Amino acid sequence: MKKVSELYAGKAKTVFTTEDDDKLILEFRNDTSAFDGEKMEQLDRKGMVNNRFNAFVMQKLEEAGIPVHFDSLLNDNEVVVKRLDMIPVECVVRNFAAGSLCRRLGTEEGLELNPPVFEFFLKDDALHDPMINESHIDTFGWASDAEVGRMKELSLQVNHILSKMFSDAGMLLVDYKLEFGRFHGEIVLGDEFSPDGCRLWDADTREKLDKDRFRQGLGGVVEAYEEVARRIGVPLDD
Numbered sequence: 001m002k003k004v005s006e007l008y009a010g011k012a013k014t015v016f017t018t019e020d021d022d023k024l025i026l027e028f029r030n031d032t033s034a035f036d037g038e039k040m041e042q043l044d045r046k047g048m049v050n051n052r053f054n055a056f057v058m059q060k061l062e063e064a065g066i067p068v069h070f071d072s073l074l075n076d077n078e079v080v081v082k083r084l085d086m087i088p089v090e091c092v093v094r095n096f097a098a099g100s101l102c103r104r105l106g107t108e109e110g111l112e113l114n115p116p117v118f119e120f121f122l123k124d125d126a127l128h129d130p131m132i133n134e135s136h137i138d139t140f141g142w143a144s145d146a147e148v149g150r151m152k153e154l155s156l157q158v159n160h161i162l163s164k165m166f167s168d169a170g171m172l173l174v175d176y177k178l179e180f181g182r183f184h185g186e187i188v189l190g191d192e193f194s195p196d197g198c199r200l201w202d203a204d205t206r207e208k209l210d211k212d213r214f215r216q217g218l219g220g221v222v223e224a225y226e227e228v229a230r231r232i233g234v235p236l237d238d
């Protein structure tokens with residue numbers, strides 16, 4: 001599969017068209033951003049680690065019955081995916097309080113959330129990804145009621161699969177963000193799943209092993225991503 005032209009450059013990935021109208025190539029770059037692009041740095045190896053991490057997780061999800069856009073790994077930094085018509089809504093699932101939930105509700109970081117909290121955000125950096133609800137999605141036509149239901153259902157199924165996977169490897173899946181799109185009438189998981197878009201803590205020490213290390217200037221960002229990858233069995237060195 002070969003790249004034809006650049007379609008879109010996001011903060012951490014670049015999207016290319018291919019000769020196949022139904023396929024895209026995603027390039028995972030070393031660029032790392034936080035606070036809607038306000039803080040930006042290049043971190044060595046991050047693109048490779050996230051590309052392989054994402055491929056591994058997407059395949060686990062597919063095996064468990066989740067429709068995903070992953071097609072095949074192309075090389076260290078690139079993956080072939082199905083071309084989705086992306087829905088501009090971010091689905092966030094939270095098992096423990098952290099980040100914007102604590103800021104909005106004054107909740108203490110680390111409080112277990114049972115049942116998990118599910119939230120929608122509008123994907124719009126200029127507006128700082130505002131929180132929205134099903135009524136906004138309906139009124140502004142971002143997705144149908146059925147699509148909203150399906151995104152929520154799939155997000156919670158992903159929670160069962162990945163919470164167990166990370167817990168078996170000694171980690172807590174604190175929260176994560178998913179993005180979905182349409183592919184020939186079906187809702188399919190798109191974008192990526194990597195430590196850039198989720199929070200993972202060591203289950204015993206609650207050490208942060210995700211992008212909060214970058215957001216909070218804790219250092220050892222890619223080393224932490226590699227540690228998570230090693231624990232869940234992502235092949236990084238073949």
Ligand code: TMP
Nearest residue numbers: 098099100101129175176177197198199
């Ligand atoms: P938040 O606490 O900032 O709302 O984020 C919740 C989780 O979702 C956290 O793991 C980070 C992830 N997330 C992104 O990766 N990108 C985003 O634009 C948003 C809103 C959340």
Ligand code: ASP
Nearest residue numbers: 011033034035036037038
């Ligand atoms: N992914 C968003 C950004 O890069 C939000 C974040 O991770 O803080 O700005």
